[in-house]
Amino acid sequence: MDLELIIKFLPGLYTIFHFFSLIAAVHAGLTVRTSQGAVAWAVSLVAFPPLALPLYLVFGRNKFNGYIEALREINTRNKNSLVKLLSPILKHKITLPETKLGYFDKLTRFPGSRNNSIELLIDGAETFNAIFNAIDKADKYILIEFFTVHNDETGNRLKHHLITKAEAGVKIFFLYDEFGSRKLSSQYIVEMRRAGINIRPFWTTQGIRNRFQLNFRNHRKIVVVDGWVAFIGGHNIADEYLGLPPASGHWRDTHVRIKGPAVQSIQLAFTEDWYWSAQNKPDIELVSEPARTGNMDAIVLPSGPASRLEVSSLMFVQLINMAKKRLWIASPYFVPNQAVSAALQLAALRGVKIRIMLPLKPDHLLVYLASYSYLYQMSLPNIRFFRYEYGFMHQKVILVDDDLALVGTANIDNRSFYLNFEIGILVHNTLFARDVEKMLEDDFLNCRESGIKDYENKSWFFKLGVRLSHLFAPIL
Incomplete structure (x- = not known):
């Protein structure tokens, strides 16, 4: 029946x-x-x-309209209160003719600034030690946002440091992506809340219209302490980012520690995300201090599906177009769109020496296979591919010539271009670029060069997987 x-x-x-x-x-x-x-x-x-x-x-959706409307509402209700958060940066603002960074303020609402101090943090031990030490010095507030948080040794270390500061009266606001942190236990969250920590998911699906909005992710990794120091980069809160357990192998990643006016831009990016999730602003007075010894020019570049322009894609295209002698790219995923592919080809044709570093070991099979499909497109004399052999390479770093470098969370793929909320910092400074150059040179020593022959020598089954994976490139 x-x-x-x-x-x-x-x-x-x-x-x-x-x-x-x-x-x-x-x-x-x-x-x-x-x-x-x-x-x-x-x-x-x-x-x-x-x-x-x-x-x-x-x-099917490529614009996060609910987020856009939430920001419009808070600015209307509070007389452009979010925009006012940028006011401390204005006295350090860089004007267009003075630096290469001036071109990038057209992509975002965030101005470039002087008087910053930015330091590389290489791999997990150095990164987490720096973050935990900064948290221990917090006096007023901590803002923290990660794509992935696990209830493991690293996650519990973070929890311990945060609970200690919360019990001392420090206000803590903690955002996590509900998809990236889907394995996070409810007990972990309950313990945080009992200590007075305001922890909540980014919650892309809140509201009736967004119920099926499962394809957007908040991929940002942000820590801000008292407005004087911030951290962004590739690390999430999980043991694997420390290469634990040992069987998982070495995890190669890069973060940066930021002091100076650029911290205010990072605080604003966090505040916007918080308002979407909680429908209110953090009840703290956000402050920003100039770096005492910093002289670096930098601009914070947040991007995501709520932006009017395709900021992440345009950012990569502009960086490639600015290269005159050298362009080094390190990304765990390489599935470029047509604009980025064309920009790389043109850069190679005008004589720019391009190196692209990718992992040898995959963590996402489809993306790994799809990257091989671009070897033919990029088979030009000045483009060289390298596969990182010493564990898994997860850093997102770009070096342009001798004075421009980007470190952040965005990968070279369509998800970072169009679907993820990302953040990075672009630094115009010869000394910082030299540090990035040294770091990447050391990484290239742990790579082997890859090319068309690597693909041609694979089995027909592998090649079939590459061609099929390429069909899914727009959503990878």
């Missing part, structure tokens, strides 16, 4: 799916980022409604 009822209602259900799929197809035609993507979605929705409609609800 149940089977007969199902058969009886199938035509009606299909009609309903088909009706809403037609509406979705029109929506795709009006909103999807590229014409190819719009056509692909429209054809799929019309031809396979029961399959394509659920997929479109999850993967």
